[in-house]
Amino acid sequence: MTATTRYSQAGDEFLFVELNEEMTLEAFFRSISITQRLRDMALPGIIEICPANASYQVRYNPDVISAGQLQETLEGLDRDVAAQQVRTLETRVIEVPVLYNDPWTHETLMRFRDHHQDPSATDLEYAARINGYDSVDAFIEAHSATPWFVSMVGFVAGLPFMYQMVPRERQIQVPKYLRPRTDTPKQTVGIGGCFSVIYSVRGAGGYQMFGVTPMPIYDPEGDQPHIDDSMIFFRPGDIVKHRAIDREEYDALLSAAEKGDFKPRVASFTFDLDAFSQDPDGYARRVKEVLYEH
Structure with missing residues (x-):
């Protein structure tokens, strides 16, 4: 996770993640890479994943996974993407x-x-x-x-x-x-x-x-x-x-x-x-x- 990443609760079922205030190819690559990894995990409680230009939003079931657990998972995926030696998609x-x-x-x-x-x-x-x-x-x-x-x-x-x-x-x-x-x-x-x-x-x-x-x-x-x-x-x-x-x-x-x-x-x-x-x-x-x- 970089210093620019911001996690915001959006109601009871959504977590919004802003990766950068500026729309760049680097920010988009992070967004799509993190959300693809999250999708591949098939994590119980994840309902919908929506990547965007320099951000993404995840809809989840709070009865299955808490906001804190979800954010911790996303922070780990962000670190994995940042550590990639070969950045491919x-x-x-x-x-x-x-x-x-x-x-x-x-x-x-x-x-x-x-x-x-x-x-x-x-x-x-x-x-x-x-x-x-x-x-x-x-x-x-x-x-x-x-x-x-x-x-x-x-x-x-x-x-x-x-x-x-x-x-x-x-x-x-x-x-x-x-x-x-x-x-x-x-x-x-x-x-x-x-x-x-x-x-x-x-x-x-x-x-x-x-x-x-x-x-x-x-x-x-x-x-x-x-x-x-x-x-x-x-x-x-x-x-x-x-x-x-x-x-x-x-x-x-x-x-x-x-x-x-x-x-x-x-x-x-x-x-x-x-x-x-x-x-x-x-x-x-x-x-x-x-x-x-x-």
């Missing part, structure tokens, strides 16, 4: 096809220009400009070329928050809308702050909208074979590689999804935090190679 790499600059998010964003920082530009144009890219195409390439870590899933069921795997000075960052929209198309891909997301359902939202994916990520009806009984496809720790597609491929993949025939490209992967830190660009290439080797 068993995960998977997932390709997400994206139709950028699509007609549906474009129609939506035009309805809400009075909610936006720059009513004269589209979300893509605004994001490209404030991040120093000379064109929308260059911005799309930057968003799709690098891998993204799924750091948490939530807000609405199945929605992944993704953290870009590049040095901090190169991270894409775009503020949310000045006022939230009352509409966002299902499976919209966008960014708010430094996090990219995929909206799992149609509804309100405030993140900048860049495109849509035909890939089902939330399946309450049980129609998608690639999604298990949890109804949610993404898991914290997943690594996402976006791939820009055209309208023809989007329509074909959407048709497959509607028939329950969508098959995402997925590869097992061992993420090494130190190897990534030493060569982020080389590591991004390796992630892509692993994905397309399968």
Whole structure:
């Protein structure tokens, strides 16, 4: 356990653990590593484990395990993670096809220009400009070329928050809308702050909208074979590689999804935090190679 870790009781059944006030890849790695170890322990009395960007929360049954016993267990797991000589994480790499600059998010964003920082530009144009890219195409390439870590899933069921795997000075960052929209198309891909997301359902939202994916990520009806009984496809720790597609491929993949025939490209992967830190660009290439080797 480091000096930055804070344990807080959240009602009678929850323990909230803040690992760091700053959201970093190091803090996220600790969160996912500790919670994976806790899950593997299958400790009696643990009901639910929810990792996040620089924190996590555990729901427990106080009649089976006390808050003190749970905190002691978590402190031990934190020490184990801190003592790791090789900092690795068993995960998977997932390709997400994206139709950028699509007609549906474009129609939506035009309805809400009075909610936006720059009513004269589209979300893509605004994001490209404030991040120093000379064109929308260059911005799309930057968003799709690098891998993204799924750091948490939530807000609405199945929605992944993704953290870009590049040095901090190169991270894409775009503020949310000045006022939230009352509409966002299902499976919209966008960014708010430094996090990219995929909206799992149609509804309100405030993140900048860049495109849509035909890939089902939330399946309450049980129609998608690639999604298990949890109804949610993404898991914290997943690594996402976006791939820009055209309208023809989007329509074909959407048709497959509607028939329950969508098959995402997925590869097992061992993420090494130190190897990534030493060569982020080389590591991004390796992630892509692993994905397309399968």
